[in-house]
Amino acid sequence: MYSQKRKDVVKQLETSRHDGLTTESVEARLTKYGPNKIQQEKQESALKVYLRSLREPIIIILWIAIGLTLISASYDFFAKNDPAHALSSVYEGIVIWVVILINSGLTYWQKLSAKKSLDALSSASQHQANVLRDQSWQKIDASQLVPGDIVDVKMGDFIEADLRWLSVNELQVNESHLTGESDAVEKDSKVLPKNTGLADRTNMGFSGSTVVNGSGLGVVTATGTHTELGKIADLLQQNKTQKTPIEQNITQLTKRLMIAAIGVVVIAITYDLVKEYLNTGTIPITALMDSVSGAIALAVAAIPDSMPVVLSIVLTIGARVLARNRGLIKSLSSVETLGATTFIASDKTGTLTKNEMTVTRFFANGINFAVDGNGYDPVGEITSIEDGEIGQESDYISFIKGAILDNESQIQRNEKGHYEPLGNPTDVSLVVLGHKAKILRANLLSQIGDQDYDILRVFPFESERKMMSTVVKIGNNYKLFTKGAPDVIMQHTTDVILDSKSVPIKEAQATLEEQVLNYANDALRTIAVAGRTLTKEEALNATQTELEDQLTFLGIAGIIDPPRPEVRKSIATLHKASVEVVMITGDHPATARAIAYRLGIIKDKQARVIEGQEIEKMSDEQLFEVVPNIRVYARVSPEHKQRIIKALQKHDQVVAMTGDGVNDAPALRAADIGIAMGINGTEVTKDSADLILLDDQFTTIENSVAAGRTIFANIKNFMRQELTTNVAEVLSILLGTFLITHSIGHISELTPTLTAIMVLWVNMISDSLPSFALGYDDSEHDVMTVKPRNVHESLLANHLLSRVMIRGVIMGLSVFIAFYWAAKSGMQVNEAQTVAFLTLVFGQLWHVFDARSTHTLFRRNPFSNPYLLAAVLFAGISSLAITMLPFFNTFMGTSMLNWQIYIAVIFLPAIPTLVLSGLKELFKIKIW
Ligand code: ADP
Ligand code: MG
Numbered sequence: 001m002y003s004q005k006r007k008d009v010v011k012q013l014e015t016s017r018h019d020g021l022t023t024e025s026v027e028a029r030l031t032k033y034g035p036n037k038i039q040q041e042k043q044e045s046a047l048k049v050y051l052r053s054l055r056e057p058i059i060i061i062l063w064i065a066i067g068l069t070l071i072s073a074s075y076d077f078f079a080k081n082d083p084a085h086a087l088s089s090v091y092e093g094i095v096i097w098v099v100i101l102i103n104s105g106l107t108y109w110q111k112l113s114a115k116k117s118l119d120a121l122s123s124a125s126q127h128q129a130n131v132l133r134d135q136s137w138q139k140i141d142a143s144q145l146v147p148g149d150i151v152d153v154k155m156g157d158f159i160e161a162d163l164r165w166l167s168v169n170e171l172q173v174n175e176s177h178l179t180g181e182s183d184a185v186e187k188d189s190k191v192l193p194k195n196t197g198l199a200d201r202t203n204m205g206f207s208g209s210t211v212v213n214g215s216g217l218g219v220v221t222a223t224g225t226h227t228e229l230g231k232i233a234d235l236l237q238q239n240k241t242q243k244t245p246i247e248q249n250i251t252q253l254t255k256r257l258m259i260a261a262i263g264v265v266v267i268a269i270t271y272d273l274v275k276e277y278l279n280t281g282t283i284p285i286t287a288l289m290d291s292v293s294g295a296i297a298l299a300v301a302a303i304p305d306s307m308p309v310v311l312s313i314v315l316t317i318g319a320r321v322l323a324r325n326r327g328l329i330k331s332l333s334s335v336e337t338l339g340a341t342t343f344i345a346s347d348k349t350g351t352l353t354k355n356e357m358t359v360t361r362f363f364a365n366g367i368n369f370a371v372d373g374n375g376y377d378p379v380g381e382i383t384s385i386e387d388g389e390i391g392q393e394s395d396y397i398s399f400i401k402g403a404i405l406d407n408e409s410q411i412q413r414n415e416k417g418h419y420e421p422l423g424n425p426t427d428v429s430l431v432v433l434g435h436k437a438k439i440l441r442a443n444l445l446s447q448i449g450d451q452d453y454d455i456l457r458v459f460p461f462e463s464e465r466k467m468m469s470t471v472v473k474i475g476n477n478y479k480l481f482t483k484g485a486p487d488v489i490m491q492h493t494t495d496v497i498l499d500s501k502s503v504p505i506k507e508a509q510a511t512l513e514e515q516v517l518n519y520a521n522d523a524l525r526t527i528a529v530a531g532r533t534l535t536k537e538e539a540l541n542a543t544q545t546e547l548e549d550q551l552t553f554l555g556i557a558g559i560i561d562p563p564r565p566e567v568r569k570s571i572a573t574l575h576k577a578s579v580e581v582v583m584i585t586g587d588h589p590a591t592a593r594a595i596a597y598r599l600g601i602i603k604d605k606q607a608r609v610i611e612g613q614e615i616e617k618m619s620d621e622q623l624f625e626v627v628p629n630i631r632v633y634a635r636v637s638p639e640h641k642q643r644i645i646k647a648l649q650k651h652d653q654v655v656a657m658t659g660d661g662v663n664d665a666p667a668l669r670a671a672d673i674g675i676a677m678g679i680n681g682t683e684v685t686k687d688s689a690d691l692i693l694l695d696d697q698f699t700t701i702e703n704s705v706a707a708g709r710t711i712f713a714n715i716k717n718f719m720r721q722e723l724t725t726n727v728a729e730v731l732s733i734l735l736g737t738f739l740i741t742h743s744i745g746h747i748s749e750l751t752p753t754l755t756a757i758m759v760l761w762v763n764m765i766s767d768s769l770p771s772f773a774l775g776y777d778d779s780e781h782d783v784m785t786v787k788p789r790n791v792h793e794s795l796l797a798n799h800l801l802s803r804v805m806i807r808g809v810i811m812g813l814s815v816f817i818a819f820y821w822a823a824k825s826g827m828q829v830n831e832a833q834t835v836a837f838l839t840l841v842f843g844q845l846w847h848v849f850d851a852r853s854t855h856t857l858f859r860r861n862p863f864s865n866p867y868l869l870a871a872v873l874f875a876g877i878s879s880l881a882i883t884m885l886p887f888f889n890t891f892m893g894t895s896m897l898n899w900q901i902y903i904a905v906i907f908l909p910a911i912p913t914l915v916l917s918g919l920k921e922l923f924k925i926k927i928w
Pocket of ligand 2: 349586
């Protein structure tokens with residue numbers, strides 16, 4: 001394709017440069033070539049995922065438990081000739097097996113649903129392409145591109161397929177992913193000789209490259225696996241299903257708990273056997289078998305079986321909550337990092353401000369003018385500030401012409417008669433100024449009037465250069481117009497027009513700088529315009545650097561970009577939450593400081609502002625010293641952002657950083673949370689971000705941080721609930737082993753307080769369901785008034801461990817006391833165990849209302865989470881039901897009780913929770 005003429009390529013692909021493809025031919029081609037995708041995602045088979053989940057350590061313990069139940073059953077059946085008892089052991093085995101099925105089924109289902117919701121979320125962040133079809137330009141999903149499509153790319157876009165360029169405008173792309181060459185490559189549309197190497201095919205664009213400058217129009221020559229990228233894609237393919245830090249943490253924790261569980265089991269069995277030996281002098285096999293069946297219950301009790309599953313479900317719920325808040329996260333691990341964020345470094349323009357620019361003042365020919373008017377409405381008076389007189393056109397015509405010809409934007413009237421901006425807001429504000437001065441960009445360019453204006457070349461605005469230039473043909477003359485940050489423009493100028501005379505820049509510099517500072521102190525964004533006459537030869541062939549030199553300074557515009565009204569409040573909220581907000585901007589330091597002050601980012605009008613130049617001069621160590629105290633960075637380029645992030649991270653800060661331009665991508669990757677703008681962000685930044693703000697609003701960052709904190713708090717809450725229950729279970733069984741040394745009534749010293757099946761029921765039903773529901777809890781009133789979580793801290797820190805132990809011990813004690821009381825009052829084994837079981841179930845169902853608060857249950861409306869209420873009701877009622885229904889009586893070893901006892905086991909277990917929480921409220925106790 002690169003060795004053919006453009007015309008021939010277009011013909012060969014049976015398309016049209018001006019009309020694009022038709023819908024029918026697109027459909028036909030889609031069927032023929034398939035979607036424009038490279039990674040045919042390797043779907044792991046359901047069976048494989050399922051089988052792998054059966055190998056989780058927790059599940060292995062359960063398999064061992066099943067083995068033990070079978071041994072115990074065969075012993076009962078063959079040696080003791082006790083088929084009834086053998087059958088109950090077999091039941092136990094079956095139940096454990098069912099638990100394994102449920103658990104791995106849940107794991108499997110959760111993996112699928114997490115993937116589904118992440119896919120759904122990421123489809124919103126999928127790459128888009130601008131394509132000409134059926135004669136009109138439209139944005140489509142890049143996967144729908146077909147060979148023959150005519151596409152259009154501009155700075156910040158990805159090239160989504162292999163293209164042959166039809167026309168380019170200062171187009172530069174980065175194709176390092178194919179060539180390894182990290183410098184941008186200039187593109188054109190000229191025919192190349194046959195056998196040109198990939199890296200030298202300058203008339204082609206390759207899938208996966210990024211456009212770093214200019215724009216281009218091309219025709220798609222290959223899509224999907226047929227592209228150059230597709231050919232090497234197998235090399236690049238990597239599967240990354242990483243566990244999030246918190247998942248790793250919990251896996252580690254469960255492993256430790258398992259080891260502890262095995263330890264406890266060994267101790268308990270040894271204790272039983274030693275006691276038996278001391279009493280009788282032998283260890284009869286009966287004793288061994290009895291203590292084994294108690295040990296099974298113990299082992300099952302000690303492991304938080306459902307914790308990993310519940311965790312992933314809660315994280316997935318969190319991702320959905322974030323999306324509802326207009327924040328799109330791309331991986332589950334970002335959910336927890338968000339909540340721990342300590343520094344937010346935000347772009348100014350568009351994120352903190354409205355990006356609705358209006359020129360309110362300008363300086364030209366030595367005169368200071370004020371401009372009236374509202375927003376983009378193109379009417380308003382231009383008056384001299386000094387004497388209030390209407391301005392003279394001759395004073396500002398060359399300044400305004402430069403401003404609107406060095407410009408690619410326009411304003412357009414919509415159906416309602418309102419004016420709408422088209423293009424870069426800064427540029428639009430200048431076009432509007434032109435309208436107010438009756439110098440209309442559209443008229444100049446459409447040859448209405450005396451002369452013929454034509455923009456020949458465009459060097460677009462770049463935040464590194466902070467300048468933009470155009471080469472314009474005016475009649476038979478050529479001119480260069482440059483505009484940009486005044487301090488930068490001044491370095492390229494030789495003289496300035498003041499009072500209709502040319503003054504050397506050296507003499508006028510102080511005046512100009514004072515002018516700029518005046519504007520900047522009033523929070524105005526400043527732009528200088530300069531120009532010069534060119535020869536035809538220069539105009540057509542000179543390089544950008546050659547052109548942008550020896551300029552004449554024409555004037556300065558002061559542009560207002562009002563702060564977004566809601567941002568001030570968001571910043572105040574973040575400050576209360578001990579999250580620092582830093583402004584990063586390319587604007588003048590005084591403008592930046594003035595806006596930062598208005599937004600409350602700085603409290604001191606004179607706060608230090610660091611400029612890009614200063615950062616350049618600083619060593620990493622020097623930067624490290626200052627970053628904690630700096631809140632405003634001005635005149636920075638994207639590469640400074642990375643250094644700022646790294647310096648903050650060295651202070652152990654968790655940094656979130658926004659970015660919108662192509663060159664921000666590395667900084668977004670370096671940040672702990674890279675944030676991209678959903679509306680105004682480039683494809684490249686969206687691709688490297690962790691969080692995408694669907695509405696480009698700073699307030700969405702605040703909401704996302706709050707959501708991240710809430711999710712983390714919910715995780716801690718359900719951990720507290722689950723672990724407390726585990727402690728209670730283990731303790732109540734151990735107390736039975738150690739404290740009941742003689743038979744009491746029908747209860748022998750070897751009867752476990754709870755059977756293994758009961759423990760499993762508690763773990764899987766009455767504990768897990770409310771735990772899931774905790775994932776839906778709203779934030780507590782104080783999420784945004786406490787300090788961010790320290791990421792290095794253990795999950796059990798901040799009193800979680802002491803709370804689990806104290807509440808667990810008390811709950812375990814009460815279960816044992818209930819059991820002991822039941823034994824004393826002469827109940828049968830099944831009845832006594834049922835009393836213990838229900839005491840445990842209701843103990844933890846009451847406790848869950850306390851566990852969902854870092855304070856106490858009195859601080860949270862118990863009815864605020866309908867899922868929780870439903871889960872608690874279901875758990876309570878079904879737990880009662882299994883003691884009443886004959887089938888479950890045989891199957892689970894439960895027994896019907898009389899109603900007084902039911903009342904007691906439902907309500908008495910509330911007492912510890914109510915009393916402890918009450919004491920906690922009264923005496924501000926933190927440890928339980
Ligand atoms: P930010 O995004 O933080 O506002 P920019 O990099 O967009 O910073 O702008 C930095 C400076 O570059 C502005 O203060 C202004 O002087 C100049 N500038 C911005 N946009 C344009 C533009 N379209 N043309 C020329 N100069 C511009
Ligand atoms: Mg900008």
